[in-house]
Amino acid sequence: MSILRTQALVIKETNVGEADKIITLFARGKGKVQASARGARSPRSRLIAGTQFLCYGDFILYKGKELYRVSQSEVIENFYNIRNSIEKLSYATYFVELASEAIDEGYANNNLLKLLLNTLHMLSATNKEPRLLKIIYELRLMSIIGYAPNLIVCTNCGSNEQKMYFNSAAGGLVCTNCLPKLKSRNSLMLSEGALYAMRYILYSELNKIFSFEVSPKVQDELDAITKDFLLTHIGKEFKTLKYLENIITTTKYGH
Ligand SMILES: [Zn+2]
Structure with a gap:
């Protein structure tokens, strides 16, 4: 499975199902990338802060069949x-x-x-x-x-x-x-x-x-x-x- 470690800005988020979302990232060295963030809308999710619109952070993504999947995200700047x-x-x-x-x-x-x-x-x-x-x-x-x-x-x-x-x-x-x-x-x-x-x-x-x-x-x-x-x-x-x-x-x- 290929891994992508990158710094990226969340430029779009779309809610999917009950607690998931698909985010579009503008990633350093990679450009526009779509990734699914499973469970990211659940209050206990580790992904909740870093996958929000306009959040810039460190991401670890796994390449899935169609989309990348967000494995980790850590906020660098959220432009509060x-x-x-x-x-x-x-x-x-x-x-x-x-x-x-x-x-x-x-x-x-x-x-x-x-x-x-x-x-x-x-x-x-x-x-x-x-x-x-x-x-x-x-x-x-x-x-x-x-x-x-x-x-x-x-x-x-x-x-x-x-x-x-x-x-x-x-x-x-x-x-x-x-x-x-x-x-x-x-x-x-x-x-x-x-x-x-x-x-x-x-x-x-x-x-x-x-x-x-x-x-x-x-x-x-x-x-x-x-x-x-x-x-x-x-x-x-x-x-x-x-x-x-x-x-x-x-x-x-x-x-
Ligand atoms: Zn002229």
């Missing part, structure tokens, strides 16, 4: 504070769904796992604005999975003039001259502040990407850009994101 806030939990759920969409089953992506864990840590342990975390996470994720936008020169003519637009279908910057020539007319205004922030998110070391602030106006701009960029290249609308947009609007305008 995320569980106390519906807003934070919704953001975390979206982060996990996006990662899950971006990786194929059985393919490791340790950089993406690290980005996800760092983002969850920032969401849990700091007061950094969740919407800014979302922007940073989305942009860096796209770069990790091979969709880094060109933020250096115009994607069409290579010029590097000061005034630039962003076009998702073109894959990055577009200059004023090339703007009318593009097939996709959906170009977004790009302020100097937004461009600077995007470059910082893309080109800094992974553990430094969260250490900057931007004005609410630049945040709005970045939010519109990442939203459009993800929709163009991932092509999926996330339910959790819709829900988040609703609660953010409600908080902002008080109705």
